[in-house]
Amino acid sequence: MFYHVGMRPEYREEPCRSALNRVKGMMFGWSLNPYMGCAHQCTFCYVRAFERRADRPSDDRYGTSIRVKTNVAEVLRRELARKSWKGEVVAIGAATDPYQPAEGFYRLTRGCLQVLAEAANPFSIITRGPMVVRDVDVLAEAAARAKVHVTFSVPTLDEKIWRLTEPNTPPPRQRLRALATLRAAGIDAGVGMAPILPGLSDRPELLADVVKAARDAGATSIWTNLLYLRPGTREHFLDHLARDWPELIPAYERLYRGRAYLGKAEVEPLRREVAELRNRFRVAEPRRAAPPAGATRPRVVGRPRRLGVPEQLTTGGPSSARPSARASGQLALEWPRTAWRSSGI
Numbered sequence: 040m041f042y043h044v045g046m047r048p049e050y051r052e053e054p055c056r057s058a059l060n061r062v063k064g065m066m067f068g069w070s071l072n073p074y075m076g077c078a079h080q081c082t083f084c085y086v087r088a089f090e091r092r093a094d095r096p097s098d099d100r101y102g103t104s105i106r107v108k109t110n111v112a113e114v115l116r117r118e119l120a121r122k123s124w125k126g127e128v129v130a131i132g133a134a135t136d137p138y139q140p141a142e143g144f145y146r147l148t149r150g151c152l153q154v155l156a157e158a159a160n161p162f163s164i165i166t167r168g169p170m171v172v173r174d175v176d177v178l179a180e181a182a183a184r185a186k187v188h189v190t191f192s193v194p195t196l197d198e199k200i201w202r203l204t205e206p207n208t209p210p211p212r213q214r215l216r217a218l219a220t221l222r223a224a225g226i227d228a229g230v231g232m233a234p235i236l237p238g239l240s241d242r243p244e245l246l247a248d249v250v251k252a253a254r255d256a257g258a259t260s261i262w263t264n265l266l267y268l269r270p271g272t273r274e275h276f277l278d279h280l281a282r283d284w285p286e287l288i289p290a291y292e293r294l295y296r297g298r299a300y301l302g303k304a305e306v307e308p309l310r311r312e313v314a315e316l317r318n319r320f321r322v323a324e325p326r327r328a329a330p331p332a333g334a335t336r337p338r339v340v341g342r343p344r345r346l347g348v349p350e351q352l353t354t355g356g357p358s359s360a361r362p363s364a365r366a367s368g369q370l371a372l373e374w375p376r377t378a379w380r381s382s383g384i
């Protein structure tokens with residue numbers, strides 16, 4: 040049982056006019072989000088900052104009203120068919136988890152994957168949802184035609200930190216089992232250790248646990264990111280920190296005073312520390328990574344076939360859903376350990 044928050048989200052079925060969003064200043068040029076809002080309600084969610092800027096609730100109400108883009112797969116098909124479309128990589132899940140519980144009912148992410156696979160268009164997915172294994176067939180088809188990468192967000196395996204900061208997400212070890220399933224099907228998959236929380240998930244033994252478990256699951260890459268606290272995320276995260284770990288509040292206030300992002304000078308010590316972890320556990324690098332033993336990689340011969348029409352939506356909502364679960368190969372953890380120690384965390 041994974042749902043720690045009692046309130047059932049409201050789902051708003053609202054068709055979209057466009058599926059692909061142009062993105063600037065990121066590692067990818069296009070994003071796709073079948074849902075807006077996320078029922079996982081992580082306390083550190085960076086999307087809260089965007090919600091604040093859009094004058095929408097970024098507090099406990101975030102994630103209680105989810106927009107469902109019921110026609111997103113059809114719109115995506117039209118957009119990929121345009122002459123102007125150049126087949127660039129599409130990042131799925133940058134602003135909301137594409138495998139949050141609603142996907143068990145609506146299957147919009149699956150529909151989009153089918154469309155991308157038919158078009159042999161490269162894409163990446165980032166998720167905390169083991170439900171992705173449901174779509175291993177489509178992912179394998181897509182991976183045989185174009186570059187596909189799945190990142191599982193696993194900042195920590197620590198039970199208490201997970202439960203208190205990611206109140207509605209599936210357990211991290213389930214995500215790693217899902218990663219192993221994808222790898223066994225020949226799909227490129229790695230781990231994003233993000234965000235690392237100062238004084239909590241940055242303890243050496245916890246970092247090592249994640250890296251080792253990711254390696255054991257067959258991860259082809261591991262990257263990381265530090266917590267950043269822009270307005271909207273900042274207030275909410277610190278409110279929850281004050282409730283769950285009040286002793287850390289003074290140090291966080293010192294560490295993040297006047298800034299949302301921690302600086303480079305604070306990053307290097309941990310980067311070195313985690314680079315050592317990566318070497319010690321011999322995390323596979325993407326080009327050299329082979330699927331776990333017994334894995335078979337599908338071959339596609341001839342013209343791509345149509346993968347089937349995305350499931351049509353019916354009325355109702357996910358109340359009847361049965362969700363099955365609730366930088367490259369260089370490991371680059373960037374938490375400045377020495378800085379927080381001097382801050383007293």
Ligand code: SF4
Nearest residue numbers: 077079080081084135
């Ligand atoms: S799963 Fe991702 S998008 Fe959803 S609340 Fe957590 S951090 Fe935000």
